[in-house]
Amino acid sequence: MKQRVLVTGGVGFLGSHLCEALLAMGHEVLCVDNFFTGSRDNVLHLLENPYFELIRHDVTVPLQVEVDQIYNLACPASPIHYQRDPVQTIRTCVHGAINMLDLARHTQARILQASTSEVYGDPQVHPQQEGYWGHANPIGLRSCYDEGKRCAESLFFNYQRQYGVPIRVARIFNTYGPRMHPSDGRVVSNFIVQALKHEDIAIYGAGTQTRSFCYVDDMIRGLTGLMNQEADAGPVNLGRPTENTMLELASLVIRLSGSRSRLVHLPLPEDDPGQRCPDITRAKALLDWSPEVTLEEGLEKTIAYFRALIR
Numbered sequence: 001m002k003q004r005v006l007v008t009g010g011v012g013f014l015g016s017h018l019c020e021a022l023l024a025m026g027h028e029v030l031c032v033d034n035f036f037t038g039s040r041d042n043v044l045h046l047l048e049n050p051y052f053e054l055i056r057h058d059v060t061v062p063l064q065v066e067v068d069q070i071y072n073l074a075c076p077a078s079p080i081h082y083q084r085d086p087v088q089t090i091r092t093c094v095h096g097a098i099n100m101l102d103l104a105r106h107t108q109a110r111i112l113q114a115s116t117s118e119v120y121g122d123p124q125v126h127p128q129q130e131g132y133w134g135h136a137n138p139i140g141l142r143s144c145y146d147e148g149k150r151c152a153e154s155l156f157f158n159y160q161r162q163y164g165v166p167i168r169v170a171r172i173f174n175t176y177g178p179r180m181h182p183s184d185g186r187v188v189s190n191f192i193v194q195a196l197k198h199e200d201i202a203i204y205g206a207g208t209q210t211r212s213f214c215y216v217d218d219m220i221r222g223l224t225g226l227m228n229q230e231a232d233a234g235p236v237n238l239g240r241p242t243e244n245t246m247l248e249l250a251s252l253v254i255r256l257s258g259s260r261s262r263l264v265h266l267p268l269p270e271d272d273p274g275q276r277c278p279d280i281t282r283a284k285a286l287l288d289w290s291p292e293v294t295l296e297e298g299l300e301k302t303i304a305y306f307r308a309l310i311r
């Protein structure tokens with residue numbers, strides 16, 4: 001059935017792919033963004049579509065529109081961007097969540113929160129299951145994002161308990177793919193851009209820290225699947241259940257891009273988590289979801305995107 005779907009953060013990396021997927025599913029899409037990290041370029045190809053509407057708006061300000069579903073993605077996701085204006089990051093996470101939850105409450109819309117593996121902080125349990133409460137520093141440099149997202153989750157579950165708002169909460173692990181901004185600052189885009197320019201690849205710390213990397217198409221399938229299933233399942237991890245060290249990622253990027261780059265080491269940022277890997281048992285059972293794109297395939301597509309962009 002055709003739905004009117006609001007996507008906040010809709011011109012960002014994930015948001016633009018989500019808008020595209022929702023239009024392809026036959027929905028009307030209202031894309032809201034304040035362009036803090038996202039770019040109009042990401043949705044240029046959608047602007048002619050009569051079922052797509054783009055509104056410049058900051059989610060920290062209340063919004064009144066008639067919608068059936070809300071995907072709340074608005075928030076800078078890269079550490080360099082969310083630490084640029086940490087107070088605004090907290091406002092976006094917390095006031096943004098309140099405003100979107102109020103909208104969901106008044107329109108009786110279903111609302112999905114783009115939460116994050118960062119709610120687990122620097123985890124002491126591996127792999128991370130949804131029942132793990134995490135190990136986050138409440139006052140460190142990353143706390144504007146970690147604690148902002150943790151507070152947003154609390155708001156979601158409290159709006160559900162107190163007002164019966166139908167919520168979905170996705171804990172997204174590191175996701176990459178075309179349309180990441182070349183100066184986004186996250187590891188996959190940094191490594192690929194450096195490799196394609198044959199510049200030194202900057203590994204922060206020893207490079208033995210791990211992340212799990214999910215290709216964007218798999219993530220979008222997970223997000224829409226979670227939104228449209230009927231169970232009230234609590235938070236759901238979405239990510240690739242395989243870990244790679246940053247050293248492994250760098251050598252894979254160098255090999256796949258045919259680069260002459262060498263590795264250099266820079267200091268590890270404060271509170272940088274040592275290990276991250278999702279347990280996706282719940283997503284498998286609930287959504288029949290698991291990532292299909294291998295890291296090598298996903299990197300090849302992303303390298304091709306950046307190669308064309310840089311040229």
Ligand code: NAD
Nearest residue numbers: 009012013014034035036037038058059073074075174175
């Ligand atoms: P992104 O930075 O590309 O996109 C975020 C979008 O939100 C941008 O278009 C930005 O302009 C917009 N935005 C920021 N503050 C806003 C505000 N106050 N009002 C309106 N719009 C605002 O990042 P992304 O990777 O696409 O991430 C999207 C969401 O997914 C974020 O909420 C992020 O926390 C979450 N997430 C992403 C990842 C990942 O690996 N990509 C991992 C975990 C969680």
Ligand code: UDP
Nearest residue numbers: 079185186187188190202203204209246272
């Ligand atoms: N990282 C790195 N070089 C870079 C960017 C990041 O070695 O140019 C490391 C970073 O220290 C972290 C990992 O890569 O350990 C993932 O960083 P990213 O910012 O992509 O995501 P997050 O730390 O939020 O998971």
